[in-house]
Amino acid sequence: MTAPEQDAPPPLTDVEIWPLLGVRVRSGDLELRAPDDRMLFDLARLAARGVHPPDYMPFLVPWTRGTPVQVARSVMTYQWGLRQRTTPADWAIELAVLHDGVPVGTQGMYAKDFAITRSAETGSWLGLEHHHKGIGTRMRLLILHLLFEGLGAQHATTSAFADNPGSSGVTRKIGYRENGVAYQAREGGPVESRLYVLERADWDARRDDLRLDVQMEGVDALREQLGLAEPTP
DSSP: OOHHHHHOOOOOOHHHHOGGGGOEEEETTEEEEOOOHHHHHHHHHHHHTOSSOTTOOOOSSOTTOSOHHHHHHHHHHHHHHHTTOEETTEEEEEEEEEETTEEEEEEEEEEESHHHHOEEEEEEEEOGGGTTSSHHHHHHHHHHHIIIIISOOSEEEEEEETTOHHHHHHHHHHTOEEEEEEEEEETTEEEEEEEEEEEHHHHHTOOGGGOOOOEEESHHHHHHHTTOOSOOO
């Protein structure tokens, strides 16, 4: 063996190349993690089985309309496209939600110029078969924990259609405050969206029953990937 071969550094690991892959946010039987391609296929199959009742559309972009194959392909192409939006100036990160190790949906966080604004939007979907089990509230709390405690957010925003009281109920329960309305087009008709904001002080003032025992991994490397300094106290 020659000297140059002896001194060669070890090859880069997947997480060194793409730190988001090493992020884990856990509480009990629930976990958030970045999906690899194998998990994306599982999420696509889940979405193909249904995300919401067929007579209601909770999204501006109706990606859940179509045959099971069309819906599954929409999940794959959208998620692959998100990977280019993981930069300090503009990030759209969607983590898989695992319940007892099984993918049940996604929980996202989206921001532009986060290092300056310290503000991010959240959004999610949950497979229809996993609705009404308390998972939606807990997965939102996990992503907020990552935002506030891990990345140093000062504000978190979200929205819900006026005809989606379930989503608004979760939002108010966590402590968000109403922050206006937006009028948008949904499947060819007008719809009103209720806007909400959660300030850092309101996050810190949560009721005891909304405080989860959360463990996080890989956040320091993610902060480096997103160009962030230490979280703001």
